[in-house]
Amino acid sequence: MTALLELSDVNKDYRIGGFLDRSTLHAVKHVSFTLEEEKPEIFTVVGESGSGKTTTARMILGNETPTSGSLRFMGKDIAAIRSRKERLAFMAKVQPIFQNPFEAFNPLTTLDYYLFSTARRFLGLKDKAAVEAATDKSLQHVGLSLAEVRGRYSHELSGGQLQRIAVARALIPGPKLIVADEPVSMVDSSLRMSIVNLFRELRDNLGVSIIYITHDLSTAYYISDRVIIMHKGDVVEAGRAADVLGNPSHEYSRALRNAVLPPDPVIASAIIREKLRAF
């Protein structure tokens, strides 16, 4: 089997602080994992905020270089991608979906512009009708249509609508890997389900692998094939979703799992009251 994506002993340090109180923050420590090309899967990264999930995602996308270790996509070192042409080919294959849809779109640009330029840039389409058809097709995948999106600005749409547009945009180039950084945290539960179900369809029908970054353990359990749990930059647990989330062994993953509030007012409010007493 060939590896689609291979991370070996990846580390990322940030220098923080001013001139006098410089220190080093180890945002990501010794992360290694491999996704196989022949076996598309939903690979989930779970962890509290600040645990290094986004930093890992940024390195996979080539937006950040590791301090040490290597990341390879289809055998090629991501950090070594230099030429414009190579970069474009890589980006077509590895598409991001970001955490905050409000940040992903410039408020001064209409949303269809993003979609059209993605279609032009990655699919090499010139003809207006073809660009629009490709855009509409991917919008349909997420329950929207070009007619609804045309001419509109990001601030005119709700958080959930924007996130669906971000997923549609990522689908346009026909990627092999989608890196989705907390794609559902701004989305309601029924739409959340429809987006994660969509990931499942992308995996099964289009053979797309998905790196699903989340702290929503219930959707993680629901769709993941494999899961890693990060804590302060370290991978503290890794394995099949059912084992890691159903039966967590590491103390931190247990805490994370037990922290999931059940959708039950009697139990959930008791947990919060208990927490309040501990303050």
Next chain:
Amino acid sequence: MLTVVEKTPVSVEAKPVLRVEGLKAYYQMNYFGVRREVRAVDDVSLTIKRNEIYGIAGESSSGKSSLIKTIAGAITPPLRVVEGSVKFDFGGKELDVYAQRPAMKAARWKHLSYVMQGSMNVLNPVRKVKHAFHDFAFKHMGLSEGEFRAKVESHLQRIGLDPRVLESYPHQLSGGMRQRLTIGLATVCEPEFIIADEPTTALDVLVQQDVLALIKGVQQRMGSSIIFVTHDMTVHAAIADRIGIVYAGRLVEEGLTLDVFQRPQHPYTAHLIASLPRIGDTRKRVALGGKPPNLADPPSGCRFHPRCPLAIDKCKTDNPPLEARNNGRVACWRAGEMEAA
């Protein structure tokens, strides 16, 4: 300490702290000469009691943020109030949000604070976090610089942030940390009324519980009232006293949290509750059929009718009013029958 208007003893009969009446707020736009109206808030009436946590739930683009923004008096064109009123009662003094703009401005932060959706992005990227606290809160707290700093630090600690974040720039912090900071900003003055849009959605589960407990704690200690929006029903389950369910710009159900979860009265609410994911369950969930309604051209009659499994002919033409039923309110022609089933 900031002296807030004295607290009246809490009682169910006490005058409501917020009264929203027949509120309509529309986005009014011109598209190439064609007038377009998005009816995001359409005839909403509700009251919030002192000491109460009221949660607003509903799917994406149903108008939750628009409603809460309008209540906060924080709207900008093209969103406009078309009809209705929003009135607060701060210590016996009435404040009509859309009739008394200057008074409203003065009430910001001190009596009332508003945490916007995605507000972790409002922190100024080129200034250290401590300046944000200083700008927003210092003048309201009547403390010396030293006392103020100590107060802010202990407040941050309580919400799980290292006080050293005060010396950082926003980009050095993760999304979750920034969101906690904005909640810290909104609660540091301990205002009487807190309005929050998706206050915990960007947070991981561990931090989420701390923040929910923090919100509840501030509310209990100060006897403040909170109105908050989230699509996350587990958050409502955890802290809301009452829940209002919004569908396509309208309030379709309202009730005590337990009632809404255990005996939903509206078919949409019933769907919402049934679709909740639970750990240990990988059965494929059916998403609600059909599309979310377009608020520029909402369905006639009951706006839920194109997706409602119980719809009858009358639903297509007549809009069901929101009426009192079983300790709550519901807008559905078949509410009585749901109960029988």
